[in-house]
Amino acid sequence: MTMGKGGVGKTTVAAALALELASSGHRVHLTTTDPAAHLQFTLRGDIPGLRVSRIDPIAETLAYAKKVLAESGRDLDETGRALLEEDLRSPCTEEIAIFRAFARCVDEGNDGFVVIDTAPTGHTLLFLDAAEAYHRDVARNLSYIPDSVRRLLPQLRDANFTRIILVTLPEATPVHEAARLREDLQRAGITPYAWVINQSFCATGTQDPVLAERGALEWRYIAEVRDKLAQKLVLIPWQAEPPVGAEGLERLLGELAVR
Ligand SMILES: Nc1ncnc2c1ncn2[C@@H]1O[C@H](COP(=O)(O)OP(=O)(O)O)[C@@H](O)[C@H]1O
């Protein structure tokens, strides 16, 4: 899964990873929680072995509320049911519904590759894990915990199962924001697998004096990530053409030394 601030290239990196895995003959599910969801546009068209989906908050919330009413509402009298319905109208319901959908996606990783565009922050994971338990106990909404939810944090903490890619830019603020995301993940017991520094000018080998000057300024941030923050680091050059669609992503993958 990719993680990072808005606009740094999470969706692009997730789509490129999914494409590369599918091209290598793996079964891949690429999924996003990004409301902008231009993922569909990024990888328009059919790529064998690749399934693309979006976690839709409204659909997830409706389905979850319906399930709770059917299961926990079954044996309640009219007052009990009304209370349960009111409880389900709380904003917490949507958070928990999305959390559960996310847990389901992660759990699918037992049957094939799942690439998740934009993982929740460590804070969100811990908060929702607690909220889920609280909701269950206090509101007695649910008689059981799905296995996917029970397994979620252990699976995210398992470096052999989950790989988090922290995406950032070679600039001061984005690097420091990403460092905070990393600390926050650490509090949830999760260590990122690798960092990606995207949209780098110095990685393009540009001859343009202005862009080369700009590229030279990137070095101290790249060095900071390499020396202090990342276990593995990949630098992605700025692309003259937007890295969109299978072709654009292929081009981007072709430029990466890791390939
Ligand atoms: N290496 C790159 N070079 C040029 N443009 C890029 C590069 N990586 C991403 N972009 C463009 O930058 C914008 C933001 O990327 P996106 O992957 O949507 O970021 P995020 O998902 O983190 O918000 C998109 O228009 C994307 O096509």
Ligand SMILES: [Mg+2]
């Ligand atoms: Mg995105």
